[in-house]
Amino acid sequence: MEDDVFDVVVIGAGPVGMTVAARVVRGGLSAAVVEDRLAGGECEYYGCIPSKALLWPMELAAEVGRMPGLQLRGPIDAAAVLARRDETVSHRNDDHEVQAIEKLPATFVRGHGRLAGPRRVEVASSDGGVGTLRARHAVVVATGSTPAVPDVPGLAAAHPWTNQEATSVQRVPQRLAVIGAGPVACEMSQALHSLGARETTMLVRGERLLAAMEPFAGDLVARSFRESGIDVRFGRSVTRVERPVPGGPVTLHTGRGEQIVADEILVGAGRRPGVDDIGLDTVGVRVDGPIQVDGSLRATAVAEGWLYAVGDVNGRNLLTHMGKYQARVCGDVIAARAAGARDDGPALRATADDRGAPQVVFTEPQVSMVGRTESRARADGFTVRTVEYDVGDVAGAMVRGVGFSGRAKLVVDADRRVVLGGTFVAPDTADMLHSVTIAVNAEVPLDQLWHAVPPFPTVSEIWLRLLEQYGL
Numbered sequence: 150m151e152d153d154v155f156d157v158v159v160i161g162a163g164p165v166g167m168t169v170a171a172r173v174v175r176g177g178l179s180a181a182v183v184e185d186r187l188a189g190g191e192c193e194y195y196g197c198i199p200s201k202a203l204l205w206p207m208e209l210a211a212e213v214g215r216m217p218g219l220q221l222r223g224p225i226d227a228a229a230v231l232a233r234r235d236e237t238v239s240h241r242n243d244d245h246e247v248q249a250i251e252k253l254p255a256t257f258v259r260g261h262g263r264l265a266g267p268r269r270v271e272v273a274s275s276d277g278g279v280g281t282l283r284a285r286h287a288v289v290v291a292t293g294s295t296p297a298v299p300d301v302p303g304l305a306a307a308h309p310w311t312n313q314e315a316t317s318v319q320r321v322p323q324r325l326a327v328i329g330a331g332p333v334a335c336e337m338s339q340a341l342h343s344l345g346a347r348e349t350t351m352l353v354r355g356e357r358l359l360a361a362m363e364p365f366a367g368d369l370v371a372r373s374f375r376e377s378g379i380d381v382r383f384g385r386s387v388t389r390v391e392r393p394v395p396g397g398p399v400t401l402h403t404g405r406g407e408q409i410v411a412d413e414i415l416v417g418a419g420r421r422p423g424v425d426d427i428g429l430d431t432v433g434v435r436v437d438g439p440i441q442v443d444g445s446l447r448a449t450a451v452a453e454g455w456l457y458a459v460g461d462v463n464g465r466n467l468l469t470h471m472g473k474y475q476a477r478v479c480g481d482v483i484a485a486r487a488a489g490a491r492d493d494g495p496a497l498r499a500t501a502d503d504r505g506a507p508q509v510v511f512t513e514p515q516v517s518m519v520g521r522t523e524s525r526a527r528a529d530g531f532t533v534r535t536v537e538y539d540v541g542d543v544a545g546a547m548v549r550g551v552g553f554s555g556r557a558k559l560v561v562d563a564d565r566r567v568v569l570g571g572t573f574v575a576p577d578t579a580d581m582l583h584s585v586t587i588a589v590n591a592e593v594p595l596d597q598l599w600h601a602v603p604p605f606p607t608v609s610e611i612w613l614r615l616l617e618q619y620g621l
């Protein structure tokens with residue numbers, strides 16, 4: 150049988166793989182995209198979209214609660230929220246995404262993709278058939294990641310929920326035990342608690358939620374969780390799990406001798422890159438972790454330079470927008486290299502991965518951060534000065550109701566007077582973050598930022614206060 154030949158073959162049609170395909174086609178190349186589950190990926194069906202659909206009602210309810218004179222008619226109607234969630238994930242039907250790929254135009258191939266030597270990808274379809282795709286210029290691995298389940302005795306056998314079950318929830322468990330303290334654990338704990346998981350217990354191995362962020366972020370989120378009735382316990386390692394009756398109650402034992410009985414366990418303990426069973430060994434790449442790439446997203450282990458890896462699978466920033474950013478860079482680099490054009494222009498390296506990746510954790514309060522934390526900036530050798538300010542003290546916050554509060558912090562390179570990172574923790578800060586992202590990535594000097602006047606009375610006036618704190 151003849152191979153199907155394309156300029157570029159992409160393995161994985163998550164948000165990142167789809168973006169690479171769009172970009173190489175825009176650059177005049179042909180592309181095939183291989184997907185073995187749903188085009189749209191984890192983000193669309195089990196990640197960003199359904200989690201936010203489950204969180205927004207809670208955030209809106211909190212907003213209403215802050216405003217004297219407004220009142221909710223009753224508790225959140227979980228059934229209505231779940232029905233709306235199902236709409237946002239198109240009832241897990243990917244027709245529209247497949248059509249979007251075909252409209253590029255690119256070729257969509259359903260099946261499991263596996264490298265089979267240089268520039269060749271074998272696709273095994275569910276009916277047992279195997280076809281081969283050949284790439285003239287590049288193969289792009291965009292296989293994403295899967296949830297990691299800690300190796301705790303009895304945990305796997307107890308069938309814990311991961312993000313997949315949690316975001317697909319049909320019946321909210323009344324008693325929920327949560328392992329982990331990162332974005333998945335925090336967002337899903339709060340979403341499920343707001344929808345009826347009245348006894349939600351977070352078992353946190355360390356001493357903070359969201360430990361990779363500024364310490365005050367996790368502290369403010371933990372305070373909000375506790376005030377709303379979520380039981381957050383720090384310094385708890387789960388040592389053993391028992392579920393004697395499948396589907397029945399589950400008991401978690403901690404190193405401190407506690408026993409927590411729950412209806413379900415949710416694990417939010419990080420991700421494993423999608424490197425298994427994709428034939429990397431056939432091209433001489435042996436990894437048990439993310440695929441290492443250079444700034445143009447080219448896999449460093451393949452000397453001939455035809456293999457690229459974008460999105461969660463390269464472990465740089467496990468975020469949809471950062472993966473799609475890498476995909477734009479990668480697609481444009483491939484097109485430039487295929488045309489024999491310069492491949493080192495400023496838009497052809499993923500510099501924001503290191504310098505200024507923004508992230509919003511959509512809890513109440515929201516945690517919005519970009520760039521380096523203070524400790525990261527110090528570890529990287531910068532001369533650091535920081536400024537902080539209470540969000541509740543700006544006029545824009547006061548008009549948003551009673552108890553609209555939080556904290557903001559900028560991390561500044563004191564030598565160059567540019568912002569290295571910023572964190573805003575308060576309700577509804579997500580859309581304010583882009584201002585910090587611009588300051589960090591464009592390295593706008595503080596003396597220039599001084600002329601970017603925030604309108605009155607908005608929460609973005611926090612910028613003015615932070616710059617004043619710095620001495621401007």
Ligand SMILES: Cc1cc2nc3c(=O)[nH]c(=O)nc-3n(C[C@H](O)[C@H](O)[C@H](O)COP(=O)(O)OP(=O)(O)OC[C@H]3O[C@@H](n4cnc5c(N)ncnc54)[C@H](O)[C@@H]3O)c2cc1C
Nearest residue numbers: 161163165185190191192196197262293460461467468469
């Ligand atoms: C609960 C949760 C909430 C999140 N919320 C946010 C958020 O609010 N904002 C944000 O930016 N990020 C969020 N993320 C992270 C985001 O989902 C990921 O960063 C994003 O999905 C990565 O995209 P990707 O295309 O690299 O991988 P994926 O979305 O995982 O897509 C990979 C695709 O490749 C396919 N695939 C894998 N192997 C093969 C193979 N061998 N052959 C064929 N196809 C294959 C998979 O089926 C999948 O469709 C969240 C994650 C979780 C778990």
Ligand SMILES: NC(=O)c1ccc[n+]([C@@H]2O[C@H](COP(=O)([O-])OP(=O)(O)OC[C@H]3O[C@@H](n4cnc5c(N)ncnc54)[C@H](O)[C@@H]3O)[C@@H](O)[C@H]2O)c1
Nearest residue numbers: 299329330331332333334354417418419420467509510511
């Ligand atoms: N809003 C968002 O942007 C958003 C939302 C959800 C997920 N995500 C992304 O998805 C990725 C996965 O999120 P995550 O929260 O699963 O991972 P994470 O790596 O951010 O956090 C993992 C958490 O699990 C804990 N943990 C790890 N192993 C453990 C063990 N054996 N026992 C107990 N605790 C353990 C860690 O201490 C940490 O608190 C992240 O990179 C995140 O950025 C983003």
